[in-house]
Amino acid sequence: MERALYGPQGGFYRRPEGPAGHFRTSVHASTQYAQAVGRLLLEVDAALGHPEEIALVDIGAGRGELVGRLADLLPGRLRACGVELAERPADLPAGVQWCERVPEGAVGLLFANEWLDNVPLDLAERDAAGVLRYLEVDGAGQERLGEPLEPADLAWVERWWPSDGEPEGERVEIGRPRDEAWAAAVGRLDRGLAVAVDYAHRASDRPIFGTLTGFRRGREVPPVPDGSCDLTAHVALDSVAVPGIHSLWTTQREALHALGVSGTRPPLELAGRDPAGYLRALAAAGEAAELTASAGLGGFGWLLQAVRMPVPELLAGLAGWQTLEP
Numbered sequence: 001m002e003r004a005l006y007g008p009q010g011g012f013y014r015r016p017e018g019p020a021g022h023f024r025t026s027v028h029a030s031t032q033y034a035q036a037v038g039r040l041l042l043e044v045d046a047a048l049g050h051p052e053e054i055a056l057v058d059i060g061a062g063r064g065e066l067v068g069r070l071a072d073l074l075p076g077r078l079r080a081c082g083v084e085l086a087e088r089p090a091d092l093p094a095g096v097q098w099c100e101r102v103p104e105g106a107v108g109l110l111f112a113n114e115w116l117d118n119v120p121l122d123l124a125e126r127d128a129a130g131v132l133r134y135l136e137v138d139g140a141g142q143e144r145l146g147e148p149l150e151p152a153d154l155a156w157v158e159r160w161w162p163s164d165g166e167p168e169g170e171r172v173e174i175g176r177p178r179d180e181a182w183a184a185a186v187g188r189l190d191r192g193l194a195v196a197v198d199y200a201h202r203a204s205d206r207p208i209f210g211t212l213t214g215f216r217r218g219r220e221v222p223p224v225p226d227g228s229c230d231l232t233a234h235v236a237l238d239s240v241a242v243p244g245i246h247s248l249w250t251t252q253r254e255a256l257h258a259l260g261v262s263g264t265r266p267p268l269e270l271a272g273r274d275p276a277g278y279l280r281a282l283a284a285a286g287e288a289a290e291l292t293a294s295a296g297l298g299g300f301g302w303l304l305q306a307v308r309m310p311v312p313e314l315l316a317g318l319a320g321w322q323t324l325e326p
Contacts, residue, residue: 001120004225006085012227013118014086019062023215023230025114026197026252026297027066030287034069036259037111041073043312044109044193052077055108055192059083059185060115064092071096079108082320102188110185116235117198119178123212124149124157126170135171141224152176160239161206167298171210175236182240191308197252198239200301207234237301243324246306250318253298256291258318263289 013019026033045054054077058067061082069091071080082088083095088098097103102110123135127145132154134146149157156176163170164180186194201207211232214221214229223231241247266281304315311321 001225001231004227004302005118005120005231007227010227012230013083019230023218025062026291026300027062027113029290029297030198031069032261032284032287033256034066036256037066037109038070038073038259039259039314040111040193040195040312040324041070041109043314044309045074047193047310047312048107048191051107053079055103055106055110056080057083057102057106057108057110057189058179059102059110060118061098062086063097064089065098066111066113068092079106081106082155085285102185104188105190106188106192107190108192110189110192112182112185112194112196112198114198115194116178116182116230116240118230120231121173121177121233122153123210124172124174126163126172128168130168132172137225139224139226141222145233149174150207156239160203160236162203170208173210173236174210175234175239178235179240183242186242186245186305186307189307193309193312194242194305194307195238196235196303197300198237199232199234200303201234202236202238202249206236215282235301237303240323241303242305246311246321246323248302248315248318248321250302250305250320251294251298252300252302253292253294254318255302255304255315256288258296258315261288261291263292 030159041056044251054074056067056070056078061067061084064082067080067082081099081103083099083102085100125135125145126130126132132149135143136141136146153174153176156174157172160175161172211234214223214224214231216229220231225231237249263285265285266278268280271278290297
């Protein structure tokens, strides 16, 4: 999976067309998404007391669509950085840094939109005796069962992927690499808000046959690890959260509503006195509705973790903030 997605020779995410050539994320769906993230950055800045420098770290930056749109926010103080393995986009604003790792000691907003679902992970399948074994697959998509799980992966499964004794064929997506990747990223943040946004599930609704799939040119395809398609699996977002940090799980719908994104249609009377304005407002409402639709992008999970800072005022009203036990 890692070689197919990120290999220097033929890795999917190194292809010249970039992710936008194959699928749309919230960033591509509407500029309102970037505006909401910018509003969140301003809230983080205020909660941190307006430091001399404020960071915006965009993990899994794609071709810089999000971080590039926000590069002019807070002029003179913003240190914007796109974290991505692909080459720096030619049209990215000069002031935006481009690197392969999260900068050490950042103070500000760490934002990962649809990054964790592409962090490579192992799959396991239960054999006829009920033993979980690694699922192996070759470049043609042929599968076979391998060795039983190593102790660390088995411990993760027992803690985070409860089973009711499902029959042979049950699949588990072992999220330990995602937990470690997120902990490493958050650990490089000195102070600020860390946000992970992704397709997600919690322990109460783990899918018994997994979620791994492929995407190519806007279509779902078999997840063959040959570099020709995206490989993505939903994120066990509850296991990802770093313990000891004030945290919140919510939906994109709730988070974007708090940040001022609303799909409310404009009043019809506006059409009579300002037809062009009505059409613009109607288009904006349609984009906001797509971003917040419960059955679509609005159903994405948001994990927010406040690292050595108070919860931003705009988010304080969202129910469910808690400090996770180590």
